[in-house]
Amino acid sequence: MEDRMLGELPWLAPIGALVLTAMVAVILSLFVARGHQGRVGAFVAAGHLVAAGLVAWVWLDLGPSEVMEGTVMMDGLALAVIGLLGVAGAVGVALLRPVVAGTDREGELYAVLAAASLASAVLVAAADIALIAMALGMLSLTSFVLTAYLRRSARGNEASLKYYIYGTVSGAAMVYGFSWWFGLTGATSLAGIGERLPEAPTAALVGSTALVVLGLGYKAALVPFHFWTPDVYDGAPLPIAAYLSVLPKIAGLIALARVLPVALPDDAAGWSVAIAAIAAATMTLGNLAALRQRNVVRLLAYSSIAQSGYLLMGVAALSGSDQGLPALVYYAIAYAATNLAAFAVVLAVQRERRWVDVSAFAGLGARHPWWTAALVLSLLSLVGIPPLSGFVGKLEVFTAAIDAGQAWLAVVAVVNTVISLFYYLRVIAPTVFATPAGTEAVVAAPRGGASAPLTAALAATAIATVALGVGAEPLLRLAEAATMLGG
């Protein structure tokens, strides 16, 4: 028993790296002088990248495997997404550093961020409802702390409190749903549940499944569990919003993609249609709400809700098409790069101009052509304009939806794409066409433009946004290989 557990340790190395990163970061932050807490950030970013590197090692040298008696699946899906979490988490730290530099608990914030990444990684790999519940709880708690970091901001406090209360309630609802699953099947592993759950009475089955979807859907900001998103993104430090819009969201979606087909094989309880309906509602409401926004952060918040809808198309297609999972994985990675690039530019603008209304972007093209190029490319990628990565992502999920017999969902997504063009262009237009009027004073006294980590993160994500689309082959191949074990 012990030998086997020891033998399995190498597979857990990526998760172990994140555990160590979080723990060492707490200790480091106690000993590093306040002026040098950026080193803790550098350490945490490096820890994330090491985790991503270990993923490559596990995948290539050891191969996918289930560990800890099937509670944790280090399969292609988990490895691909943990690799993504590692890189995206490092980018998140790079975005965070210039904003929180010199604040009083800077080092601890990096440690909490590492813990959130850890929880996301566990959620992605967990194949046991107890572990999923624990990971989700930890993710809620750490996200809450991240959101509330700016303690003196009333909006931040309101946002984090909202986030915490609703998060706890939805997490509890999920645990309650899990308890039904356990009661109905006597198993805690997803595979064990999947053997008996479809035979359960329909009402109990549907009710409990709905509760589980609620808990995971909350993290992924799916309609109707999305209402926290704009307030939280707006109230939290901007880089934290960027982080929350990528890591926990993708972790929640991947957890849905693992839980539903394994616990409810053969589309039991008709979850495909339900998820497709949620996808349609999510993209539609997200896009419609984004149309009204003049604050670019809130606009990106609603846009990320809409993007959750497109991503969820991959989950909805899981039982009807084998294209669903690769589409989800590809789109998740493309979305992460694109969304982080967009947030990075908004952050740079916020630091220079102190506000992020659409008007703050007027004339950006003349002063910062590179930022503008990155912003235009990332927003067009979010629209789904080829050959950017967002387009290939949409091509993949549309293909999966049509292949799964959900062509109507693809049509809804097409209509939504057109709607989304309106508000993305509302940011692009002043950026490229307008001349800055009445803002010269601000330009003359910039608060500090891009710092080195921010510039690096911006460049890396913008390049990835383009490169992953034009050269889609390696990532598509990776997505094809990102399969599930025990599914």
Added chain:
Amino acid sequence: MPWLSLAVGVPALGALVAALLPARLTAAPRLIALGSAVLSLLALLVTLIRFDTGAGMQLVEEAVWIPTIDVAWRLGVDGLSLPLALMSALLFLPAIGYGVGPRPLTRAAAALLLLLESATLAFFLAQDFFLFYVAFDVTLVAMYFLIALWGEANRRYAALKFFLYTLIGSLPVLLGIIVLFLESDPATFDMIRIAREQPLAGAGAGASLTFLGFFVGFAIKTPIVPFHTWLPAAHVEAPTAGSVLLAGVLLKLGTYGIVRVNLQMLPDAFAEYALPIALLGLLSVLYGALVALAQRDLKRLIAYTSINHMGYVVIAVAAAAAPGISASARELAIDGAVLQMVAHGVVTSALFFVAGFIATRAGTRDLDELSGLVGPMPIYGALAAVAMFASLGLPGLAQFPAELQIFLGTFDAYPGIAAVALLGLVVTAALFLLALQRAFLGETGAAWRGLRDLGRRELGVLVPLIVLTVALGVYPRLALDLISAGSWLLP
């Protein structure tokens, strides 16, 4: 040498270089833009020499791109692709030469024009649906920025409308491409294979929906009434060279798509919808002509005649798809349709330059304000008259042989529609003659007596187009031999 890839790649590379140039090299963007456009045209002329008339799809260049989903860099030419690509490469020269925005051509303008050229050529040469769609969308992004940055007073609104409408058009095309991809076995984006294997042969509901997805997308681009409402705004608000490229080149993306995809890959479904589509074409012919008749703004008038002229193409293609049309009539109709695309490209480009030249001189394009322009500007008047006569279909000029073939071919399938469509010719003849009479003849208004005639730069862009107009009219075989629809229509 991969000549086709060069034709597409050189402008793309030129766009990148122009965008990254240091700002102090003010003359360089224009030189790079013109140089790239000339090289691209040369590569296509080499292709023309190597081209074997009558051999169907040929000179295919293929390179690995995304093998996981069988996407590849596939370019090739046949009697449909090559004439349109040549025409586009030709039209980009005067457009770039005349330029958009401040002079000399800025880095951004050069980069956008070259990006547009590369995407347009990629679209006409693509034999892979992924590349086809990428090119389709990149043209609209590039054109969006060209209109919004350097257009006229209401440019932002027009650019937004253009982007939205054409995106609404391109997304059903994307869904159609996905269906063809999924239905082909093994799944592929290879257009040559899809055309050969006809995965949606027979006319089920799926084939019909796919057909309609493609058709709506291309109909918006063409544009066919009632999908045309974006066109007047975009053409009028665009800068002169932008209007030239919009009408001369980009409209053909729609009709090219209808022939390449709807007709070649979904002929059974097309046969089902041939009559209603021919009627839509007829509606475009009549509506475009009548609305153009009511215009006072010369640019707007030309924009509406484009709807009329593209209507003939739609009628011809629908007739070719009609069940029971004879093979010879079908070839006649498609020969005429492709020739009309080329001829309209050349003639309308000339007309938009004509409108642009007078607007920069007189500050107006209003036909009621302008009068007697021939007096101070005889050369301008003569060239404008030739372009207008060509557009109304005068024998000996480019559009006459095209329209003649279209009518002859259509007559076999839809004699009634062909007869009514003749009315469109009558109306366009009237409206151009009226325009000539109002603005060019008569007594020269006091304000216009001092107008200078065309300068070197303006003659440099307009004269070649007029020469080509006459050449195509006098000797249409120049293009028809190249087109020879019989060789590629049925793969």
